[in-house]
Amino acid sequence: MRSVIPASLRSIPAGVVDVTAPVTIDGLSYIDPADPAMAMYRVLANLRQPVALRDLMIAPVRSGYIGDGRSPDPALVPPSGAEAVPDVDVVEVYLPVSDGVARCQLYRPTTAPPGEHIPMIVYYHGGGFTVGTSDDCDFLARKLSYTNSAVVVSANYRSAPEFPFPTPFDDAFDVYRWVVDYGRDLGGDTSRIAVAGDSAGSTIAAAIPLRARDEAVPIPGAVVLLGAFTDFQYERWESFRKLAPCGIVYDTAFMGYIRGAYVCTTPWNHPWVSPIEGDLADYPLAVVTAGTHDPLVDSARAFARRVRDAGGRTVDYFPVGLPHGYYFFPGIYSEENVVYDLIARALAGPFGR
16 A cells, blocks of 8 residues: 555655644743743742643643553453454555644555555544544554445544644644545545544544535535544533543543643534534434443434434444443454444445445
């Protein structure tokens, strides 16, 4: 696959920045040095680092998210994406976005005929808009690519709190718009495009059709929402009030933090933030899944219902007793295979199969 991808997309162009690369921003960099308050801020900076509380709070979340300093029990380490789904080629590409390029992984099944332009899925990783990268979702992207015989573009986007809404969503939409226009350069068929995401990435994926319609960009043929997260007004749902306070994968404290970090000063009911509040008329086919032990399950069900009420079609899967992210690791639950098979059957129509 590498030989057919333009060389200009396989490296960062001279003078251009990968805006999705991790950055460390000093909280004081937002303050005018001549600001009278700076004297006290410098004292605080001398006492603690990072100085801004938003940066202080996210640091242990980011380190703990990937298990820094911990030696896991090998018996509990699941197979890697490459071990679980080996028959997929992967190439790193850099696609244009505002202010630079975004690093993305490109997946294509080895069973796809060489030179054939096959359907495309633009995929957005989870992580609460504050942690994670496309690398974390290697298994999901491989599985979607293989089971759908599709090119998957697994996109990175800038993270909060350094970059609150709309910057991460702008990055995500820029990647989608580029794929719509130039996806053939990646071996894809731009008349057959779906978007997908897990957890926070599903928020982005769910909002892509709304923004595409607003900006006269072709709307994807389908949306796949894993661990569907479509409403930042999550306290109004019984499942959240019941399950989130003692959550393991995430909890009320983390959800409160990411809302402040990502949504920031944007109203929580903005349709690009909470797609459940958008105008869902003419919404594409939506595959919506969440386990019943996921605090977001009630809002996921409600989103699917609103799509149907607006005249759209959904394929729903809410496996009993399973947590947020049940689809994330290979071989943990039998329902993992069930949901990927269900997605493939659902996408067969939009993909013309």
